[in-house]
Amino acid sequence: MALTQADIKRIAHLARIEVNDQEADETITKLTGILGLIEQMQAIDTNDITPMSHSQDAVQRLRPDVVTKTNLREAFQKNAPLLGNGSNEQAIANGLYLVPKVIE
């Protein structure tokens, strides 16, 4: 199947990865090659075959509803990224993470 630049940009937007026109064009050939490989599956009749999501068909294990994690907020926030847009401060304040305003 042939992908277009618009397809690549749509998929990239869904994946939240910025691509410019040139990158999208370079991606077309490689993605088309990979999808061509994947198309080999369509020759196989898979009617009535139960999909296999886990190699031993195990089911999700349940656990008692008890607290198992300790609060490691300070340790985790040491890895916070820099705020960006000219600031070399970490993107944290009062134990919260800072992101651009989304609600007016």
Place this chain on the structure above:
Amino acid sequence: MINSSLKSLSTALQAKTISSVELTQEYLNRIHQFNPTINAYITLDEAKTLAQAQAADARIAAGSADALTGIPFAQKDIFCAKGWVTTCGSKMLANFVAPYDADVISQFDAAGAVNLGKTNMDEFAMGSSNETSFFGGVKNPWDFSRVPGGSSGGSAAAVAARLCAAATGTDTGGSIRQPASLCGFTGLKPTYGLVSRYGMIAFASSLDQAGPMAKSAEDCALMMNVMAGFDERDSTSVNHPKEDYSRDLKQSLKGLKIGLPREYFAEGLDTSVAKVIEAAIEQYKKLGAEIIDISLPNTSLSIPVYYVLAPAEASSNLSRYDGVRFGHRAAQYDDLMDMYMKSRAEGFGAEVKRRILIGTYVLSAGYYDAYYLKAQQIRRLIAQDFTDAFKKCDVIMGPAAPSTAFKIGEKTDDPVAMYLQDIYTISTNLAGLPGMSIPAGFVMSEDGKDLPAGLQIIGNYFDEARMLNVAHQYQQVTDWHMKMPVMPEGKQ
């Protein structure tokens, strides 16, 4: 000491003929000498490493040493190790200091092992040559113009070049076994769920499995004793009783039924590698094994199935890298959406982006049934092939990789050619079966270098002890696994 088995290192440490600090220092010296060229390690932290060695010496002196106490290991940089920069080979995590230990790291720590450093790898374990690492490629110690395989390429080169006593790796589609074949050592991917995935950075969660990379089957068995075990923090960890993986090493192979899948010897296998594998099979016949012709008819479908399932799972797993709480955030952005888009565009390399795009595409509205569901159905057919085969044989053997190590840059522009490197390994990940690669001989390259080739051994679920026995008996009558590359002197 550098070519000694883990067992003899352990004996020497406990007899105090060498201290852990001395042994660790010997490896650090080799790392200083060769790592600037080979690039097997991304992160070293000698103060931490030597502190662990000192603690190990104290433990040995106190008489409470375990089998691996004081032995220096290399850890793939996919495992979170508290206080260590843990990058997963990506710019995205270039500054990430792990706030906790992966279960694998905890197990080695509890055993008193020494962590020599974090090894290079393909970015997020996506690759078969280590060339997708943000921290640069890794050189194959047998020929510096060639790749070590991947994704566990740094661990592979470190084991082959004797820059560690042994190493850990992870295998989602062949990332322990293919580099083991290309670098000439013993690597085991255990049954899915046997080793905890806790703290192991996720790529494709239904396929990811950690395992040992070492000189011999005996070494792998000792490492499995430490690595394997139920962990409730991993939702797919298997509650399987603890085993001693060394227990059957000495068993005779008389009457062992070895299945040879026709499809593993068909078109696509390098003829000189085929000769190495055939010679190894002859050796097994001498050890008393019986050879059985089997078929795994859906082998060729394993690559298309994998390149739906693994990217689909990866696109979901890697959605966490959004520049908000950890990892790379773009330096300049307009709004929240722009921050996500730019942070991910800058933080991920080309191959990771390709796989995220493929995964996003196959999971997108209208395509789910045609791709993801279809792939899961064929996955069952592939697993069923193995179930049928194991009714006729005890283990399956074949090549681990279709060729010996290829040149750096040879396949970087052709993802599909790179993906075919894993044709013999991927189906065992899809089925969740254990597989290993052991050194089986050498092939002379066109430029006159001896390059190793590996024999793959595939076992039934939880049959690792038998596979290790099968490998160990071969290693008692051959010495391929003891061969070391002759490397240029490196930095003195």
